[in-house]
Amino acid sequence: MRIGILNCGGDCPGLNAVIHGVVGAAAAKGWETIGFRDGFEGLLPAGGNFMFLTPKDTEGILKMGGTILGTTNKGNFAAKIGEGDIAKVPQEIVDRAKKTLDHLAIGALVVVGGDGSLTTAQQLYEQGWPIIGVPKTIDNDLKATAMTFGFDSAVSTVVDALDRLQTTAQSHKRVMVLEVMGRHAGWIALWGGMAGAANVILLPEIPFTYEKIAEHLKKRETQGYTSALVVVAEGALNPEGDLATIDANSGGQVRLGGIGEQVAAKIAELTGKETRCTVLGHVQRGGTPTPLDRILGMRFGVMAAHLAEDGEFGRMVSYQSYHVGSVPIKDAIDELRLVQPDTEVVKAARAVGVCFGD
Numbered sequence: 001m002r003i004g005i006l007n008c009g010g011d012c013p014g015l016n017a018v019i020h021g022v023v024g025a026a027a028a029k030g031w032e033t034i035g036f037r038d039g040f041e042g043l044l045p046a047g048g049n050f051m052f053l054t055p056k057d058t059e060g061i062l063k064m065g066g067t068i069l070g071t072t073n074k075g076n077f078a079a080k081i082g083e084g085d086i087a088k089v090p091q092e093i094v095d096r097a098k099k100t101l102d103h104l105a106i107g108a109l110v111v112v113g114g115d116g117s118l119t120t121a122q123q124l125y126e127q128g129w130p131i132i133g134v135p136k137t138i139d140n141d142l143k144a145t146a147m148t149f150g151f152d153s154a155v156s157t158v159v160d161a162l163d164r165l166q167t168t169a170q171s172h173k174r175v176m177v178l179e180v181m182g183r184h185a186g187w188i189a190l191w192g193g194m195a196g197a198a199n200v201i202l203l204p205e206i207p208f209t210y211e212k213i214a215e216h217l218k219k220r221e222t223q224g225y226t227s228a229l230v231v232v233a234e235g236a237l238n239p240e241g242d243l244a245t246i247d248a249n250s251g252g253q254v255r256l257g258g259i260g261e262q263v264a265a266k267i268a269e270l271t272g273k274e275t276r277c278t279v280l281g282h283v284q285r286g287g288t289p290t291p292l293d294r295i296l297g298m299r300f301g302v303m304a305a306h307l308a309e310d311g312e313f314g315r316m317v318s319y320q321s322y323h324v325g326s327v328p329i330k331d332a333i334d335e336l337r338l339v340q341p342d343t344e345v346v347k348a349a350r351a352v353g354v355c356f357g358d
Contacts, residue, residue: 014136199354
């Protein structure tokens with residue numbers, strides 16, 4: 001048997017670990033593995049744009065960020081064009097790609113991607129493609145899996161930034177605002193903020209007011225605290241209910257950003273405190289994956305190979321209760337997995353004095 005693997009959507013730490021897992025498990029079964037370059041786009045050139053992968057080719061890549069295959073969140077296969085908006089991949093594009101798949105005699109195609117990429121994968125599966133999904137996103141917002149690889153590494157980057165910001169905030173008696181990724185889900189902001197001892201955490205799922213934030217910071221000052229840390233998710237809605245956006249990319253997805261500066265300006269206005277904003281941006285996507293993401297990614301890759309052996313197509317690798325299994329891809333893409341305002345984690349943060357601006 002010959003299987004293919006591709007990465008699509010945004011990059012994240014742990015992608016190479018998945019490749020390592022798929023290639024190693026496939027080789028143990030006596031199979032060949034082909035890695036398509038730059039996501040689904042690697043299927044479009046005549047004959048395909050790919051590389052053969054053996055365990056020797058993946059030796060030492062566990063510790064590497066990014067992906068040796070390359071990836072893209074633009075191009076001909078974008079199915080998610082906005083929150084809740086789906087577009088069909090043009091049939092001419094699907095047919096061209098399928099010719100490559102058939103020409104190379106690919107018996108299973110492992111698609112490593114997030115919400116948008118797996119939406120595309122589901123469309124292709126419904127047209128008869130032998131698709132197996134592997135969930136990938138730093139946002140941790142895919143339904144039907146308790147965690148995605150890349151999330152832990154992103155949170156670690158946020159915590160490191162907060163640790164550094166805390167010392168400079170204390171030195172200058174400032175409020176430091178950190179804007180983090182996550183799109184419409186607040187998992188990175190919540191976990192990173194809690195682990196990094198943030199005093200205020202602003203999430204897309206919990207409406208906030210600037211007055212509540214200012215009240216909390218002023219109260220802290222009366223208690224002798226001269227500085228504060230504020231974490232805000234890029235997808236947090238301002239009190240008027242609007243998203244802060246930069247522009248739309250060619251795939252139609254709106255680029256989020258700017259809420260951190262808005263929050264910093266209002267805090268300075270309402271409290272009189274010197275306030276600075278730092279936007280962490282793509283630093284959260286890059287760099288060395290944490291041990292957890294290396295192990296989780298590798299386990300996901302191995303499970304994908306097992307699903308291919310059993311002919312379990314149209315399914316996505318899933319992590320639940322410390323066990324790696326699988327679920328139908330369609331169960332993972334119906335809706336985003338968001339932070340519930342009354343979840344135990346949020347309650348624990350509130351119990352130790354974290355303000356959510358509500």
